[in-house]
């Protein structure tokens with residue numbers, strides 16, 4: 001483990017550093033707050049051993065600075081010659097985790113480092129599990145693409161990024177045609193399979209990691225296309241219709257073709273949407289037009305021009 005030792009006294013730094021090394025850890029020794037913050041920004045530190053009485057910035061203030069700047073929790077053990085209860089309480093209040101009085105006994109120091117490292121590891125595992133849960137809560141379990149919640153988060157992010165970059169963000173609302181008839185005639189399990197196949201065809205048309213597919217609802221998908229103009233989005237919609245045609249997913253009960261087809265509504269930030277919700281609404285309105293005009297086609301918002 002990398003143990004950061006912060007103490008303005010060279011003698012104490014050397015002694016503590018030697019103890020850390022003797023217990024098979026790597027000491028990272030610094031003389032004050034500036035060097036400590038610099039090390040924390042540049043390398044992985046597992047535990048901090050910190051003097052309280054230091055010139056310029058004392059240990060309590062430095063602890064507050066560390067807790068404010070670094071979101072990941074790193075255990076902090078104070079080392080102080082002062083053994084008053086007030087000092088200990090102030091240290092914990094500032095964000096420290098334990099307190100040792102100097103001179104420090106090597107065995108005790110090593111045991112405290114071990115205990116803190118154990119808690120830090122448990123915290124790390126918990127954070128990882130939470131991240132995984134958060135990711136799962138954004139995925140549609142049937143198709144494995146993002147669900148509506150995941151889309152909402154990504155869309156918000158992309159909208160903000162796009163605004164800053166003054167780029168064009170396009171969105172396709174994609175709906176399977178006559179899916180009720182598919183379900184009614186082939187049964188729900190095959191309907192589920194069809195949704196998975198359509199999701200896979202859609203995902204196969206993505207061009208880079210910034211683009212994404214999400215399941216918006218029942219048989220409705222959204223494709224988010226950052227850095228894509230309206231004209232480019234129209235071509236992407238055409239490609240999707242062609243890709244599905246090539247996939248030849250049989251649908252004998254559709255009125256438009258003997259295979260699974262989709263209708264697509266296209267919107268783009270260049271058409272004046274004031275926020276990401278409006279971008280969705282515009283694509284939805286365009287989709288409605290595509291359905292009304294006979295399905296298996298895409299329609300651009302505003303101009304409502306049939307292009308397929």
Ligand SMILES: Nc1nc2c(ncn2[C@@H]2O[C@H](COP(=O)(O)OP(=O)(O)OP(=O)(O)O)[C@@H](O)[C@H]2O)c(=O)[nH]1
Nearest residue numbers: 175176177178179180181183188191192218219291
């Ligand atoms: N198998 C399956 N079916 C679903 C799921 N979610 C929604 N559906 C079905 O999707 C169908 C949607 O039907 P409609 O909204 O009438 O749409 P449609 O028949 O595709 O008609 P158009 O969109 O106008 O072409 C309904 O039969 C729903 O039961 C799902 O998770 N699995």
